[in-house]
Amino acid sequence: MYELDHYLEKNFPFNSTSITVVKECFSSKDLKKGDYFLREGEYCKKIAYVEQGAFVYFEYIDVEEKVCDFAFEGDWITHYKGLTQGLPSTVNIRALEPAKIQWIEIENMTACEQEAPELRTLRLQLVEQYFMQAMDRASSLANFNAEKRYEKMLAERPELFNRVPQYHIASYLGLKPQSLSRIRAKKIK
Amino acid sequence: MYELDHYLEKNFPFNSTSITVVKECFSSKDLKKGDYFLREGEYCKKIAYVEQGAFVYFEYIDVEEKVCDFAFEGDWITHYKGLTQGLPSTVNIRALEPAKIQWIEIENMTACEQEAPELRTLRLQLVEQYFMQAMDRASSLANFNAEKRYEKMLAERPELFNRVPQYHIASYLGLKPQSLSRIRAKKIK
DNA sequence: AGCATTTCTTCACAAATGTGAATGAAAACT
DNA sequence: AGTTTTCATTCACATTTGTGAAGAAATGCT
Numbered sequence: 001m002y003e004l005d006h007y008l009e010k011n012f013p014f015n016s017t018s019i020t021v022v023k024e025c026f027s028s029k030d031l032k033k034g035d036y037f038l039r040e041g042e043y044c045k046k047i048a049y050v051e052q053g054a055f056v057y058f059e060y061i062d063v064e065e066k067v068c069d070f071a072f073e074g075d076w077i078t079h080y081k082g083l084t085q086g087l088p089s090t091v092n093i094r095a096l097e098p099a100k101i102q103w104i105e106i107e108n109m110t111a112c113e114q115e116a117p118e119l120r121t122l123r124l125q126l127v128e129q130y131f132m133q134a135m136d137r138a139s140s141l142a143n144f145n146a147e148k149r150y151e152k153m154l155a156e157r158p159e160l161f162n163r164v165p166q167y168h169i170a171s172y173l174g175l176k177p178q179s180l181s182r183i184r185a186k187k188i189k
Numbered sequence: 190m191y192e193l194d195h196y197l198e199k200n201f202p203f204n205s206t207s208i209t210v211v212k213e214c215f216s217s218k219d220l221k222k223g224d225y226f227l228r229e230g231e232y233c234k235k236i237a238y239v240e241q242g243a244f245v246y247f248e249y250i251d252v253e254e255k256v257c258d259f260a261f262e263g264d265w266i267t268h269y270k271g272l273t274q275g276l277p278s279t280v281n282i283r284a285l286e287p288a289k290i291q292w293i294e295i296e297n298m299t300a301c302e303q304e305a306p307e308l309r310t311l312r313l314q315l316v317e318q319y320f321m322q323a324m325d326r327a328s329s330l331a332n333f334n335a336e337k338r339y340e341k342m343l344a345e346r347p348e349l350f351n352r353v354p355q356y357h358i359a360s361y362l363g364l365k366p367q368s369l370s371r372i373r374a375k376k377i378k
Numbered sequence: 379a380g381c382a383t384t385t386c387t388t389c390a391c392a393a394a395t396g397t398g399a400a401t402g403a404a405a406a407c408t
Numbered sequence: 409a410g411t412t413t414t415c416a417t418t419c420a421c422a423t424t425t426g427t428g429a430a431g432a433a434a435t436g437c438t
Contacts, residue, residue, distance in 0.1 A: 059328075066332045068324070081321060127316050132270060134323035135257070139248075141330035142363035143255045145396095146425070165385065174331035179425055181387050334426095335395070355416065368395055370417050 002073035004049045004102040011122075018116040025112050026102040037077055037093040037101070044089045046103050047078040053099020054163050057091045058171070067171035069133070070164060076126055077101070096164060141174050147183050149173045191262035193238045193291040200314075201307040211301045211308065215291040226266055226282040226290070233278045235292050236267040242288020243352050246280050247360070256360040258322070259353060265315055266290070285353060330363050336372050338362045 004026060008019060031037065031053065038044050040059060050073055057069035068091065071077045079089040083106055104112075113119045140149050150173060153160065160169065170180035193215060197208060220226065220242065227233050229248060239262055246258035257280065260266045268278040272295055293301075302308045329338050339362060342349065349358065359369035 061332050066328075068328060068331070081324075084317065124313055124316070127313070127320050128273065131316050131320035131323060134320060134327050135270075138323050138327035138330060139255075139257060141327060142257070142361070143250050145423095167385070172331070176426060177386075178388085178427080182425085185387075354414090365396060366416075367397080367418085371395085374417075 002051050004051060007049060007074070011125075012116065012118040018118075021115050022112045022119065025108045026104045029101050029103055031095040031099040031101065033095055033097055035095045035099075037095065038079055038089055038091070040090060040092050041088050043086070044079040044082045045106050047076060047083065047106060047109060048101040048103035050075050050077060051100045051102060053101070054096040055093050055099065056096055056164070056168055057093050058168075059091050065171065067168050070160060070168075070172070072159075072163070080127060080130060096168075137172075146173065146175050146179060147186075150180065150183050150187075191240050193240060196238060196263070201305065201311075207305040207307075210304050214297045214301050215293045218290050218292055220284040220288040220290065222284055222286055224284045224288075226284065227268055227278055227280070229279060229281050230277050232275070233268040233271045234295050236265055236272065236295060236298060237290040237292035239264050239266060240289045240291060242290070243285040244282050244288065245285055245353070245357055246282050247357075248280050254360065256357050259349065259357075259361070261348075261352070269316060269319060285357075326361075335362065335364050335368060336375075339369065339372050339376075 005019075005023060008022060012019075026049075029048075037048065037055065050071055052073055055071040055075075055077055056067055057071070058065045058067045060066070071093075077093055079091055079093070081087065082089045109119070140152060144152065153169070153173065166180060167177040170177045173180065175183075194208075194212060197211065201208075215238075218237075226237065226244065239260055241262055244260040244264075244266055245256055246260070247254045247256045249255070260282075266282055268280055268282070270276060271278045298308070329341060333341065342358070342362065355369060356366040359366045362369065364372075
């Protein structure tokens with residue numbers, strides 16, 4: 001039920017010719033569990049709408065995978081910083097489940113914006129959402145201990161616990177898997 | 190040397206009529222040390238360019254002031270989320286030094302964008318910068334211990350240590366002042 | 379179903395950070 | 409200059425989180 005068409009129609013009041021043109025600029029792609037949408041070091045020149053599946057963003061720090069974000073149906077995936085500044089990606093984006101995405105080269109997206117100027121707000125919407133999320137995460141990490149961070153995540157994004165391995169959630173919360181496990185055990189008791 | 194005029198001329202290639210009109214929409218204001226630009230709960234409907242001075246963003250969590258950002262000459266200050274979504278501010282912005290700002294109501298800024306369409310990119314530039322900064326902070330908090338966070342800040346923003354009380358830096362780093370003091374003592378030895 | 383692999387849990391101990399109190403240093407205020 | 413207030417440091421002890429190892433549970437594979 002997360003289709004690019006629906007998303008576009010709902011968010012951008014195109015006329016019907018525009019929407020057809022825009023839709024044709026996207027390519028569909030299926031990913032298997034474990035497939036990468038993007039690898040560290042690559043120049044990310046594309047952006048994709050997630051129609052189905054779950055993704056994890058992570059970077060390597062001292063050979064450890066450190067999770068910095070998740071994405072699900074209805075989210076857009078890209079390395080925003082690299083995309084806009086032409087820098088190599090600092091993150092990996094990998095499918096946690098079989099996934100289906102609609103992707104587009106950023107150049108073509110720019111071209112689409114000529115055809116459908118409504119699309120120009122997409123970038124702002126995206127970065128605003130990314131910003132709010134990053135700020136919330138930083139605030140949570142700086143101001144709350146591990147137990148409260150876990151409780152907040154449980155309250156705010158419960159669906160995450162059904163779809164993402166616990167050690168990835170631990171990493172996102174700035175914890176080792178054993179510590180998250182201990183916190184859960186303590187709360188159950 | 191941080192004047193709004195210079196900033197505008199450097200960043201937006203206006204014609205000279207536009208720039209005059211835009212400049213007249215801003216009001217100058219001097220703040221004393223300790224003055225608030227914005228208080229938690231207020232509806233933030235303005236944005237300001239810092240010509241001189243230093244500011245701290247903080248919120249109260251269990252009566253404690255928790256620092257989430259700093260701003261200096263050449264930065265813009267506002268509560269972005271509240272400004273764009275019409276929500277009450279979740280943060281306080283207070284001058285740490287005598288300061289001089291050039292501020293504008295967001296409504297007038299929107300009006301200026303009619304006169305000078307170049308200004309429309311300002312919002313995107315701002316939120317992109319905020320996003321990168323929030324992401325870096327979150328990454329640092331999640332992936333590095335207190336000592337490394339301190340070292341990184343010392344390397345990346347050394348000027349901060351001359352202008353901001355240490356207990357604010359500790360808070361920004363997600364620490365108690367005593368812990369930061371201990372880390373510094375350990376490194377000197 | 380059975381086997382292999384991955385993920386989660388538990389434990390004992392180590393290391394990092396918080397807490398509250400005391401002291402000294404620095405800065406702000408007449 | 410002297411006084412007051414704020415800020416930084418130090419210490420002993422408490423709490424939280426990390427670490428490495430072991431085993432249990434869940435999942436994937438044939």
